[in-house]
Amino acid sequence: xxxxxxxxxxxxxxxxxxxxxxxxxSDRGSQSFFWYxxxxxxxxxxxxxxxxxxxxxxxxxxxxxxxxxxxxxxxxRDSQPSDSATYxxxxxxxxxxxxxxxxxxxxx
Amino acid sequence: xxxxxxxxxxxxxxxxxxxxxxxQVDSQVTMMFWYRQQPGQSLTLIxxxxxxxxxxxxxxxxxxKFPISRPNLTxxxxxxxxxxxxxxxxxxxxxKSPTGDxxxxxxxxxxxxx
Numbered sequence: 001x002x003x004x005x006x007x008x009x010x011x012x013x014x015x016x017x018x019x020x021x022x023x024x025x026s027d028r029g030s031q032s033f034f035w036y037x038x039x040x041x042x043x044x045x046x047x048x049x050x051x052x053x054x055x056x057x058x059x060x061x062x063x064x065x066x067x068x069x070x071x072x073x074x075x076x077r078d079s080q081p082s083d084s085a086t087y088x089x090x091x092x093x094x095x096x097x098x099x100x101x102x103x104x105x106x107x108x
Numbered sequence: 109x110x111x112x113x114x115x116x117x118x119x120x121x122x123x124x125x126x127x128x129x130x131x132q133v134d135s136q137v138t139m140m141f142w143y144r145q146q147p148g149q150s151l152t153l154i155x156x157x158x159x160x161x162x163x164x165x166x167x168x169x170x171x172x173k174f175p176i177s178r179p180n181l182t183x184x185x186x187x188x189x190x191x192x193x194x195x196x197x198x199x200x201x202x203x204k205s206p207t208g209d210x211x212x213x214x215x216x217x218x219x220x221x222x
Contacts, residue, residue, distance in 0.1 A: 031209070032209040034209075042215070043198075043213040043215050044151065044200075044213050045213075046210055051209075088150060088151070095166075096151075096211055101150050
């Protein structure tokens with residue numbers, strides 16, 4: 001059974017702070033990794049993809065991948081109230097497997 | 109990324125009936141997927157729908173309950189058959205990027221079975 005586990009939430013951060021989201025996966029053969037943002041009542045929106053070890057930055061988002069440790073993370077810098085959402089980690093081998101999600105609340 | 113639409117956006121159905129959900133994409137895509145998201149839960153893959161072949165179902169999902177059509181490269185349907193209250197969920201279609209493993213989701217269909 002392939003598993004994707006995310007740090008349990010909810011995560012509450014003050015506006016302007018860094019939100020740190022973590023995800024571990026069980027299938028060592030996984031090749032691609034994704035973070036989705038899902039607002040309440042909406043469908044998941046892809047915000048980051050990462051394929052190689054190391055960091056990948058896109059605006060205020062940074063994804064970090066460590067395949068040896070089977071670990072992928074998402075940092076949200078300068079958190080804004082509009083970042084309040086559930087963040088889903090997804091891991092791909094032949095299909096996408098999703099974690100349970102971490103709900104982030106940014107306090108103004 | 110592709111623009112994906114789904115119909116209906118929501119529906120309330122009686123148990124024992126069936127509902128067909130449509131997914132339309134604004135560009136040709138090889139791989140389309142159907143997911144279910146039960147209340148408060150994450151996403152679970154129901155099946156992969158490739159044009160010109162039978163859909164591939166994940167463990168726990170069967171064709172008799174969730175028949176899928178994929179008549180061309182821009183359209184697919186998912187039918188939820190003989191519905192029970194346990195089928196109340198959001199049903200989402202997604203498409204795979206032609207250049208990578210990224211998947212993009214449609215807006216979803218919120219189904220309530222009474």
